[in-house]
Each structure stands twice: as structure tokens, then as C-alpha cells.
Amino acid sequence: MTDEPKARGAEGGPMEKKSESSAPTGGVTPSPQSAPAAQAAAQPAAATPQSTSPPGPQSTTPPAPPSPAELRSEARKRRVVREQELAQKLVEKAGAQGRASFRDQETVTIDREKAFETLRIAKESLGFDMLADVTAVDYSKLEGHPERFAVIWNLLSLSQECRLRVKAYLPEDDPTVATASSLWAAADWGEREVYDMFGIEFKGHPNMKRILMPDDYGSFPLRKDYPLRGRGERDNFTVLKRGQKELES
Amino acid sequence: MSDPRMRPTGLADEEMPLAPFGERAASIEPGLSEQEMVINFGPQHPATHGTLRLVLHLEGERVKRVEPEIGYLHTGFEKFGESRTYNQFIVTTDRMNYMSAMCNNVGYAMAIEELLGIQVPPRGQFIRTIMYELSRISDHILSVGLQAMDLGAFSVMLWAFIEREKLYDVFELASGGRLTTSYTRIGGLAYDAPDDLVPRVRSFLPRLKTLLTEIEGALSHNRIFLDRTKDVGVLTREDAIAFGVTGPLARASGVDRDLRRDRPYGIYEELKFDVPVHEEGDVYARYLQRIAEVREASRIVEQCLDKLPEGPVNALDNKVVLPDKDAVYTRMESLIHHFMLEMPGHGVKTPKGEVYHATESPNGELGWFVIGDGTAVPYRLRCRPPSFYNYQAIQRMIGGSLVSDVVSCLGSVNVIAGELDR
Numbered sequence: 001m002t003d004e005p006k007a008r009g010a011e012g013g014p015m016e017k018k019s020e021s022s023a024p025t026g027g028v029t030p031s032p033q034s035a036p037a038a039q040a041a042a043q044p045a046a047a048t049p050q051s052t053s054p055p056g057p058q059s060t061t062p063p064a065p066p067s068p069a070e071l072r073s074e075a076r077k078r079r080v081v082r083e084q085e086l087a088q089k090l091v092e093k094a095g096a097q098g099r100a101s102f103r104d105q106e107t108v109t110i111d112r113e114k115a116f117e118t119l120r121i122a123k124e125s126l127g128f129d130m131l132a133d134v135t136a137v138d139y140s141k142l143e144g145h146p147e148r149f150a151v152i153w154n155l156l157s158l159s160q161e162c163r164l165r166v167k168a169y170l171p172e173d174d175p176t177v178a179t180a181s182s183l184w185a186a187a188d189w190g191e192r193e194v195y196d197m198f199g200i201e202f203k204g205h206p207n208m209k210r211i212l213m214p215d216d217y218g219s220f221p222l223r224k225d226y227p228l229r230g231r232g233e234r235d236n237f238t239v240l241k242r243g244q245k246e247l248e249s
Numbered sequence: 250m251s252d253p254r255m256r257p258t259g260l261a262d263e264e265m266p267l268a269p270f271g272e273r274a275a276s277i278e279p280g281l282s283e284q285e286m287v288i289n290f291g292p293q294h295p296a297t298h299g300t301l302r303l304v305l306h307l308e309g310e311r312v313k314r315v316e317p318e319i320g321y322l323h324t325g326f327e328k329f330g331e332s333r334t335y336n337q338f339i340v341t342t343d344r345m346n347y348m349s350a351m352c353n354n355v356g357y358a359m360a361i362e363e364l365l366g367i368q369v370p371p372r373g374q375f376i377r378t379i380m381y382e383l384s385r386i387s388d389h390i391l392s393v394g395l396q397a398m399d400l401g402a403f404s405v406m407l408w409a410f411i412e413r414e415k416l417y418d419v420f421e422l423a424s425g426g427r428l429t430t431s432y433t434r435i436g437g438l439a440y441d442a443p444d445d446l447v448p449r450v451r452s453f454l455p456r457l458k459t460l461l462t463e464i465e466g467a468l469s470h471n472r473i474f475l476d477r478t479k480d481v482g483v484l485t486r487e488d489a490i491a492f493g494v495t496g497p498l499a500r501a502s503g504v505d506r507d508l509r510r511d512r513p514y515g516i517y518e519e520l521k522f523d524v525p526v527h528e529e530g531d532v533y534a535r536y537l538q539r540i541a542e543v544r545e546a547s548r549i550v551e552q553c554l555d556k557l558p559e560g561p562v563n564a565l566d567n568k569v570v571l572p573d574k575d576a577v578y579t580r581m582e583s584l585i586h587h588f589m590l591e592m593p594g595h596g597v598k599t600p601k602g603e604v605y606h607a608t609e610s611p612n613g614e615l616g617w618f619v620i621g622d623g624t625a626v627p628y629r630l631r632c633r634p635p636s637f638y639n640y641q642a643i644q645r646m647i648g649g650s651l652v653s654d655v656v657s658c659l660g661s662v663n664v665i666a667g668e669l670d671r
Binding site for chain 2: 073075076079102103105107129130131132133135137138141142152154158161163165184185186188189190193197210211212213214221222226228
């Protein structure tokens with residue numbers, strides 16, 4: 001299965017130094033500086049200044065360093081380049097805050113006000129036709145993140161076989177963001193689960209209610225301040241105590 | 250009970266004066282028309298394959314609208330994962346998908362290895378792939394068997410169960426567990442495969458061929474089965490993509506995508522296999538799809554058995570991979586490494602980063618989104634369950650169909666409630 005099955009763009013050449021760009025421990029740097037296109041372009045292009053240019057002239061110079069990257073196939077390298085280009089395009093088109101890359105996976109960070117617009121651009125002009133997953137993270141116990149919550153849309157382009165994560169930070173006092181359920185039907189349950197677990201509300205969602213927990217649950221279990229055990233375990237049920245004959249009604 | 254649909258039924262007429270049906274319906278749910286009836290399908294129903302509940306709005310025998318209610322099996326696996334080390338969580342991945350536990354083991358371990366940036370040696374990869382595909386076979390044949398049982402063909406289910414037992418013997422041979430295998434570890438496997446694994450699997454494959462022939466003989470041209478499955482529960486290609494449906498369901502609807510081919514991981518690049526696709530998107534296409542995928546999976550297993558290399562199964566990284574149990578008991582260094590990996594406050598040092606890794610599980614794209622924070626415990630562990638997104642599309646599949654088709658359709662979706670609710 002070495003041949004690429006799906007459609008691919010004009011790229012295909014410039015993968016010679018790609019492995020080096022991802023090998024060091026990058027760490028997800030959200031890079032909230034607001035110099036938009038220039039700095040965002042600088043991050044991935046540092047290793048491959050020619051990555052945005054048309055197909056490189058010589059494409060068969062594999063890098064020497066013995067790393068896991070060596071084992072990767074050419075197809076995978078081409079895919080990584082493709083994903084980086086798409087991420088860069090999205091950053092430029094949607095005016096995103098920044099872009100991070102870790103283990104060859106791209107994350108584009110956006111303002112939450114621009115969330116819907118960015119996702120619409122990603123779907124309609126960049127071809128991300130599937131929403132693989134919606135999830136959220138409570139960053140309150142992790143250093144280096146501007147806000148407490150982040151919603152992450154895991155986008156997938158079937159025709160180009162590309163993945164991209166779009167991330168929007170939400171403040172603690174107002175965790176709301178626009179819904180993507182009008183773009184992808186998959187967002188319906190995904191967003192309900194995020195609401196259920198984190199209390200993040202998706203504005204404009206047709207049916208914003210709990211999905212996994214009972215409707216009267218009252219708190220949001222995947223928040224970091226929710227204890228692993230103890231709270232809410234038996235609140236809903238009357239329990240027979242020792243020595244007690246009957247349940248109080 | 251605040252939910253009016255949960256009102257106890259079966260009361261005698263005196264206890265509940267009989268109002269005209271239209272009024273009664275309106276008292277249950279405002280806006281309900283005279284012809285409309287609301288029934289609960291599940292959570293306890295033999296055809297739901299787990300604790301699923303569907304609220305069906307019926308008009309006569311036709312389903313006008315369906316509201317799936319999920320969460321009955323919610324156990325907080327993701328929250329749990331944030332308090333357990335990476336290796337400890339493997340046990341939980343079994344429970345998430347009890348139909349194909351090996352697939353969850355392997356998928357999870359691969360995601361963590363992606364985060365850590367380590368590579369499993371070839372033998373480990375091959376054994377993992379063998380187990381993965383055997384697990385896929387076990388999931389698919391049982392799913393087809395149960396689907397047939399829901400439609401009244403009981404023998405097929407029993408045939409499938411017999412062969413699944415043989416597969417469970419193989420899993421037991423390798424991992425010691427039958428249903429919940431917990432076979433992988435971060436960086437490799439719990440144990441190397443025993444010598445008689447290869448002959449055991451080889452002797453199983455002809456049995457599988459016979460089984461598939463038998464199933465196809467019983468079902469593929471069976472008038473009753475065809476009537477119950479053809480043009481039933483149709484999911485169009487557009488809907489499949491919009492709802493994020495993956496796996497055999499999507500491929501039965503014409504979405505030509507298989508992660509093993511399109512985004513190869515592990516050793517799938519070295520293997521030759523086809524990705525069957527059906528266009529119809531109905532229950533019958535899903536049945537054909539699963540049978541075809543079992544054939545491909547057995548092809549993959551055969552190739553892996555032929556190519557199975559010698560060598561270590563675990564990555565050679567003492568700071569990440571648990572040492573051999575024998576070595577822990579007999580060697581000082583291994584004991585120290587084991588101790589350092591297992592002690593609270595020590596353990597694997599993960600890089601700080603966010604990784605999403607997906608594998609093609611029997612139900613579709615099983616993704617793991619992991620955030621490492623430098624400690625041995627994940628900061629966030631998100632499972633992208635294929636069943637969750639597949640099941641969401643059931644609203645589209647059974648809207649407008651007959652009540653009896655709901656059963657047929659549910660069987661074909663193969664929802665794993667443990668994974669759906671996590």
C-alpha cells in the first residue's frame with residue numbers, strides 16, 4: 001500500500017527536511033501573540049523554508065539521522081506536508097491566532113468569536129468534510145494556557161486524507177462558543193457531550209442538554225475541580241442506613 | 250418520574266379512567282396527535298445489544314421520529330484515565346469495547362507510543378496486527394450472527410459463537426484472558442506470543458472460511474433475510490459523512506475510507522489487502538460489508554503469520570517499557586526499572602504535547618486524544634468512540650421505517666454500549 005490512494009495536490013516534492021521539523025520535543029505552544037500570518041508561517045517553515053513553494057526539484061534525498069521518522073513512508077511525509085499547508089491556509093484565511101505542531105500534527109488556535117467562521121472556511125473552501133470529534137480540555141492545572149477551557153474540533157478531510165485540530169480558548173466565567181451543528185450533523189452529540197462534561201455551552205445548538213449524565217446532575221464531571229470520587233455518587237437515591245428499617249420517603 | 254413517557258402502564262381501567270385516545274396522547278406529551286404513539290424501545294430489550302433506549306414516535310407501525318437516549322452505561326472512563334498511569338489504563342480499554350478488546354488495547358497503546366515517540370519492534374507489531382485482525386473477525390462474525398438472530402435466524406448466531414470460542418482460545422493462549430485481554434503494554438506487549446500461537450491461528454483460518462460459506466449459504470439468498478434487510482435502514486453517503494460515521498457502516502454507504510490503507514499505522518503498509526466498499530447503504534449492504542471485511546482480515550492474518558519475524562516484542566527503552574516479569578524476579582536492574590515505573594510519583598516521563606491517534610477498529614475510527622503533561626498520568630485522555638458517532642446516525646436510518654425494521658437496523662449498526670457511553 002505504498003501508493004497514495006486519494007487525491008493529492010500539487011505538492012509531493014518538498015519532504016526532505018520534514019522529519020527534522022517534528023523530531024525535537026516541540027510541545028504544544030499555543031503562541032497567543034497576535035502577529036498573525038508572519039509569525040505563524042515562521043514556525044513550521046523554520047525547518048523547511050521551501051515548503052510552501054511548488055514541488056521541489058529533487059525529492060529523493062532522505063535525511064540521515066536515525067530517528068523514528070526514518071521509518072515513515074514517503075506517503076506519510078507527503079501527507080504531513082499537505083496537512084501543514086492546509087493549516088497554514090486556514091491560519092491565513094481565517095486570521096487565526098497561531099499554529100502549533102507536535103508529532104506532525106497540526107493545531108490551529110483561533111479566537112472563539114471567529115470559531116464558526118473558521119470552521120465554515122475549513123469545511124467549504126479547504127475541504128474538511130468530516131468532523132471527526134469535538135472535545136474540550138480544562139487547562140486549569142496546566143501551565144502556559146491563556147484561558148481555562150479550550151474546545152477542540154478534530155477535522156478530517158476524506159478526499160485529501162488530512163487531519164487538523166482547531167482549538168478555541170474559552171474563559172472560565174463565560175464558557176460559550178458558537179455551535180458547528182449546522183455545518184456537520186456530527187457536532188450535535190459531540191457538543192452535547194462537551195456540555196455535559198465541561199459545562200461549555202454551544203450557542204445556537206438545537207438541543208443543548210445533557211447526553212450521558214442524568215438531566216438533574218448539576219455539575220460537570222470532567223472539569224479538573226470535580227473530584228474523582230465522593231461527590232454526586234448517591235445524591236439521587238435515598239439510602240437505607242444501618243439499623244434503619246424503612247426508607248424515608 | 251418527571252418524564253411522562255415513563256408513566257407506568259398496565260393500570261386497570263378503574264384506576265385510570267379511559268379518556269379518548271387523543272386526549273390521553275395529549276396528556277402524555279403536548280402536541281401529540283391522535284394517531285401518534287410514543288413507545289420506549291429499551292433500555293431493557295433483547296434486541297438492543299446493551300442498555301440502549303430509543304424513544305420511538307409511531308404513527309401506526311411507522312416510526313415518525315426517534316430520539317436515542319444514551320448514557321445508561323456511562324462510567325466516567327475519561328475521568329478515570331486522568332488518575333491512572335498510562336499502563337494502568339489499558340485494563341479499562343478492554344471494558345470500553347468488550348466485543349473487540351484487543352483492538353482497543355492496541356489502539357490505545359499506539360496512541361501513547363505516538364505521544365512518547367517510541368517504536369515497537371517488528372515482532373511486537375506483527376503480533377499486535379494478528380490479534381487486531383482476529384479481534385475484528387470475532388467482532389464481525391458475532392455481529393452478523395446477532396443481526397441474523399434478531400431477524401429469526403438462530404443457527405447463524407450459534408455457528409458464529411462456536412468460532413468465536415476458538416478465537417477466544419487463541420486470545421487466551423496469548424494473553425491469558427478471553428474477553429478482557431489487556432494484552433498490550435506501552436511500548437509492546439505483556440508477553441511474547443507462545444510457540445503454538447501460529448499453528449493455532451493457522452488451523453483456525455480454514456474453519457473461518459467454512460463458517461463464512463455457511464453464513465452466506467444461510468443468509469445471502471434467504472428470502473426472509475433479504476426482505477428484512479434490503480432497502481432497510483438506508484444511510485446515504487452524504488449523511489454518513491455529515492454524521493461522522495466511519496468503519497464498515499460508512500463503507501457500506503459508499504465512503505471509500507479505511508485508515509489502514511489511507512493513513513497506515515503499524516505494519517499495514519507492508520501488507521496487501523483490499524478495502525471492500527458497498528454503495529447501497531442498507532442493512533443488507535452492511536451484512537455483505539462485514540463478511541467481506543472478515544475475508545480481508547483473514548488475508549491480513551495469513552500474511553502476518555507468514556512474515557512473523559523473530560526478535561523482541563518490546564521497545565528497548567527501560568524508562569518507558571515495563572521489563573519482562575521473569576527479569577523483574579531475577580535481575581536487579583529490571584527490578585529497579587519496574588519499581589521506578591510503577592511507584593507513584595515516578596513512572597514514564599511523557600513529553601508535553603497533544604496527540605490524536607486513530608486506528609481502524611471493527612466499528613470505525615477509534616481515536617485517542619492524549620495530552621501529556623510530563624508526568625506518568627495523562628492530563629486529558631479523550632476516546633473518540635466510533636459507536637458514539639455511528640449511533641447518532643440511527644435517527645436518519647430508522648426515521649420513516651417500520652417498527653420491526655428498527656430491530657434489523659440496530660443489529661446492523663453493532664453498537665457497543667460500553668464504548669458508546671464510556
